[in-house]
Structure formats: C-alpha cells, structure tokens
Amino acid sequence: MKPVKAMSPGNSALDERLKLSFGLMILIWVTGLIGHYTPLHEWPALFLYVVGTIALVLYRGKSRTEWRDMYLAGGDLRKSLLWGGIVGALLFVMDIVNTVMYYKNGGAPMGEMVNILVNRSLLFLFPVLVLAEEFLWRGIMFSAMIEKGFNRHLTVFLTAMFYVINHFAVAPVGFRERALMAMMAFPIGIFGGYLVLKTRNVWGSVLVHMITMLSMILDIFIIPQLIF
Numbered sequence: 001m002k003p004v005k006a007m008s009p010g011n012s013a014l015d016e017r018l019k020l021s022f023g024l025m026i027l028i029w030v031t032g033l034i035g036h037y038t039p040l041h042e043w044p045a046l047f048l049y050v051v052g053t054i055a056l057v058l059y060r061g062k063s064r065t066e067w068r069d070m071y072l073a074g075g076d077l078r079k080s081l082l083w084g085g086i087v088g089a090l091l092f093v094m095d096i097v098n099t100v101m102y103y104k105n106g107g108a109p110m111g112e113m114v115n116i117l118v119n120r121s122l123l124f125l126f127p128v129l130v131l132a133e134e135f136l137w138r139g140i141m142f143s144a145m146i147e148k149g150f151n152r153h154l155t156v157f158l159t160a161m162f163y164v165i166n167h168f169a170v171a172p173v174g175f176r177e178r179a180l181m182a183m184m185a186f187p188i189g190i191f192g193g194y195l196v197l198k199t200r201n202v203w204g205s206v207l208v209h210m211i212t213m214l215s216m217i218l219d220i221f222i223i224p225q226l227i228f
Contacts, residue, residue, distance in 0.1 A: 013069070017069070017144045018145065025162060027048065046170040057072070057140055071139055074201065075200030077199075080202075080205075083199070084204030087195060089211065091208065094187070095216070108176075110177050110180065112173035142159050145158075155197075156189075156193035156194055164185045184212065
C-alpha cells in the first residue's frame with residue numbers, strides 16, 4: 001500500500017482561502033435573497049459583503065502573512081498602477097458616453113441610488129465598498145483560483161461574472177438600477193482581472209474601480225442635470 005502523501009502547509013492554506021472566498025460569496029447571496037423578502041431588504045447582505053470581506057482579508061493577511069499570496073502586496077505595483085490609470089481613464093470615457101446616450105434615448109435617472117447616497121449620506125463610503133469588492137473578487141478569490149491552477153481566462157471571466165451577479169444580491173434598489181450597475185461592473189471585472197493577472201497586484205484594479213466610481217457619481221448627479 002502506498003503511503004498517503006501529506007498536504008503541504010502552502011496547499012492547505014491555499015485550499016482554505018479558496019473555500020473561504022466562495023463560502024463568503026454564497027453566504028452573501030443567501031443573506032441577500034432572504035433579506036429581499038424582509039423589511040431589511042438587502043442591507044444585511046451589503047453589510048456582510050463589506051465588513052466580512054475586509055475582515056477576512058485582514059485576518060488572512062495579519063495572522064497568516066498572506067498579503068503577497070492574495071496579491072495585496074508584491075507583484076509589479078508600478079506597472080499595475082500605470083495600466084490601472086490608463087484602463088480607468090478609458091472606462092471613464094466609455095461610461096460617460098454610454099450614460100449620455102442612455103439619457104438622451106429616454107432612460108430614467110437612478111433615483112433610488114440618489115436617495116441612498118444623499119439622503120442616507122452613504123456617498124463617503126464608496127471607497128470602502130471599492131476596497132471590499134476588489135479584495136474579494138480580484139484579491140482573495142482570484143489569487144486562490146490562479147494559484148490552484150484554474151484556467152487564467154476562465155478565472156477572469158468567472159470572477160467578473162460573480163461580481164456582476166453580486167450586484168443583484170446586495171444592492172438595496174430596484175431591478176432596473178441593479179441591472180445598470182451590473183452592466184458597468186462587467187468591464188471593470190474583465191479589465192481589472194486581466195490587469196491583476198499580468199501584474200500579480202490588485203492595486204491597479206482598485207485604481208480602475210475608483211476612477212469608474214467617479215464616473216458613476218457623474219452619471220447619477222451631474223449628467224442628468226445637464227440633459228434634463
């Protein structure tokens with residue numbers, strides 16, 4: 001009988017990160033589905049999404065020193081930020097053009113998002129949301145899939161699609177506005193995924209996301225005022 005080969009500590013930690021990232025995703029989606037049929041709506045899922053992701057990454061980084069393993073340190077930071085700025089600027093222009101066309105063709109403003117961001121004073125939390133999104137989809141989950149040997153292109157596509165679907169699970173707004181945000185999320189996930197794939201560093205993707213969040217703010221607050 002052949003002896004059972006022990007799993008190396010590195011492989012064990014990698015498997016654990018992969019399971020934790022997918023487990024958190026499923027828990028967020030289930031919480032969002034249940035919350036949708038309660039007076040709390042998707043707010044508990046959104047809270048779990050942001051706080052759970054950041055807590056998980058901080059725990060793995062500080063207690064297991066996995067910052068590099070999750071692509072939050074190391075890699076080619078300079079190249080990541082350079083291309084992040086270029087890609088972010090490209091997506092910024094594309095988003096503004098698409099938004100102008102959307103409104104000129106009779107599209108309705110995102111009134112529910114305006115209510116959340118202004119009346120509930122949550123606009124200042126956008127940067128925290130961006131960090132949570134990038135840490136989960138392009139950080140802990142993406143890195144674990146790549147290091148486990150998943151196909152690179154499939155990893156980029158799947159993590160982008162998970163990110164898109166997640167908007168329907170955690171956004172406490174109507175279906176139309178969720179769909180609009182999901183449409184904006186897909187190119188962020190694809191471009192950000194390939195950027196992380198090439199540089200093994202998540203911060204360029206964070207920069208892409210921050211720039212596109214700025215364009216989203218213009219979409220919601222500025223462009224409708226100029227058109228209507």
